[in-house]
Amino acid sequence: MPLEVPTDIPKEALQRLLIALADDELVLGHRDSEWTGHSPILEEDIAFSNIAQDEIGHALLWFTINEQLGGKSPDWMGFERNWKHFTCCHFTAFPKGDFAYTVVRQYLFDVGEQVRLKNLSTSSFPPLKEAAEKIIMEEGYHLMHSQSLLERLGDATEESHKRMQAAIDTAFPQALGMFEELTGEDDLVKAAVFSGNEPLKEQWLEHIVPVITSASLELPVEKKNGTFTTDAKADEGGRKGWQKEHLKQLVEDLQTVYKMSPGGSW
């Protein structure tokens, strides 16, 4: 059923936001699913398989709203779109790495989602607000899971500490890319669709710094005038569709079955 967009909300930018949200979920969901059958312990195999399924369900919802605004169908977006047209941040697309990197990336992403969804649940665009309110209830389990692993592995053994710190050093600049400004973001902020990425990044830092520090791990941040700042250079470009080669491989994997018989039904 088509949705009406209030005249003060720029529709094109709104769709760009929805597709960015969906692409992050779809791509990280796919990376999570790569642990199915390969996790270090059975419980984690089950956990990452569940999380993958949740994230892809959330992607479906964002894509569905985009379709109701006149965009392509969710199946088209996932299975037919060229990889160069994905707008996920690079952060979600990097190969799964070792389990430490997986845990750190998931934690940094889960907190990012919490602050983003909380913000979207006050959105002036009702379908966005309702979707965020629904998704945030499911996401709580993800954050609880990744945070407890981060806290345990941060100072469990010398090896786990070393690997977790290395993962943070790699993942932190990448994670900053979650908050890359969208084209047309100012107009969305003006129309109260969301608060914009910069304030979300600040809230995200407020959440992650104490948790990561208490897990005996270090982040390249400083507190200046009550706000956290960092010199780390954000890995950006994904929101503009400047994608890297490993996304190409991921999308090829994701689309293999569909492309054997495009448009086929089960």
Add this chain to the structure above:
Amino acid sequence: MVDVTLHVPTQETAWWVLGEISDPEIPVLSLVDLKVIRSVNVEGSAVSVEMTPTFLGCPALEYMKQEIREKLLALGFESVNVELKLSPAWSSDLLSEDAREKLRAFGVAPPALRAATLAETLNKPVACPFCKSYHTRLESPFGPTLCRQIFYCEQCRQSFERFKTL
């Protein structure tokens, strides 16, 4: 002489057949028990149903929509419209005591009522659906389906599942 009532497609019979559709992952609960069906509106030979998803990634969602359509067409409606409504979001708090008892009998512990935070919710004592002991522990906050978690009962020494609080 036996009175034979021919079932006609009405609001009441529509609810009745919807109550016959089981959740494919928890067959002891119907879509009505689960409070997945929000409303049923009949206008002449057309019916529209509002449903709400439990978990968004639930693979049974399409199957449920299909079942709803088929059952209502079989009842005699000429057109069936199934619409997804996200708001207000579904919560496991909606499950009635009757539905919770059906879960226990099926070997699945019912969901705890929501507390202020997820951590508090998960700290509530959980009774084993088999031996009723509270001497149980959470093995994994995730389980074989999106709506279930894995517990272990120290008393009767077996694993059991619990419906997730949402």
